[in-house]
Amino acid sequence: MKRNSRLSAVLHALLHMAERDRPMTSEELAVCLHTNPVVVRRTMAGLREAGLVISGRGHGGGWALGRPLEDVTMRDIYAALGEPMLFQMGNVTESPGCLVEQAVNHALDDAFHDAEAMLIARLGEVTLATLADDFKRRFAEHRAALKQPG
Amino acid sequence: MKRNSRLSAVLHALLHMAERDRPMTSEELAVCLHTNPVVVRRTMAGLREAGLVISGRGHGGGWALGRPLEDVTMRDIYAALGEPMLFQMGNVTESPGCLVEQAVNHALDDAFHDAEAMLIARLGEVTLATLADDFKRRFAEHRAALKQPG
DNA sequence: CACTTCGTAACTACTATCATTACATGAAAA
């Protein structure tokens, strides 16, 4: 199956919004994300409920950040998206009667749970401000490279 | 999409095979795994190519372990299955032109790669012998519980 | 040769993600 790219997409959207001083419409965001305005609305819905973004209708409406960049981590975004399944792999049966399968499940769950905990902790260490700074660095590098080709 | 349960399934199969002194047919394994013989053959194909199991046709044929339990880790099995994608989440674009998206991808890749490395290392620490021992412990507990109900 | 068992291709069912269409709701501008 296709992989879930919502976290990646909304982070992308939020950083573009951070570069603007006015709300961005779903249409504008859809252009940035190379997708459809309805997909944008659907994906951002969870963030709105979590207060991470604010949406307004009508003239001058659109999407704006609901909190300072420093106060939002990638983990917050992940949570606002409903904490989608991280792993593509899983057990055949969740609560098997077979003792062999129980032993297998236990070993796999152990490893996967630890990896999940580590990953989520890592997401919690990166704020939108971190990402915005990284973008600015890349942007400066990009401009420097254009000035001095070769 | 359904989650990939092949690792879980083949581990289950290998431990059942370890409890037998003769090859197990795909039919027998399919009963253990509550699935179809063809699914068993398909899933075990990679393990055969990796030498982790041996298959034989005709009378007395079936599947047998190709290596001692102590010599095979869950990581080996994972590799023999073709190292299927671990994560359900991914980036929208792998090599985006947009610098914002590059910053996002970099941060996410960083976290996911570390989690993947940790998980795979963990899989490498657990051998089939470890799992077999855990099964035996569970089996002993199970029998004790039956003897002394309440 | 008869029988068993694997090897594999082809087809189906199910599920998840994302795209798209259609229309209702709400808010600002004219």
Place this chain on the structure above:
DNA sequence: TTTTCATGTAATGATAGTAGTTACGAAGTG
């Protein structure tokens, strides 16, 4: 108040991955 803009959301379709199933060929045993 009417028009216009923009979100909110349901319904539908396209695509892809997993697993189940059928069918048949290949290879080995008795």
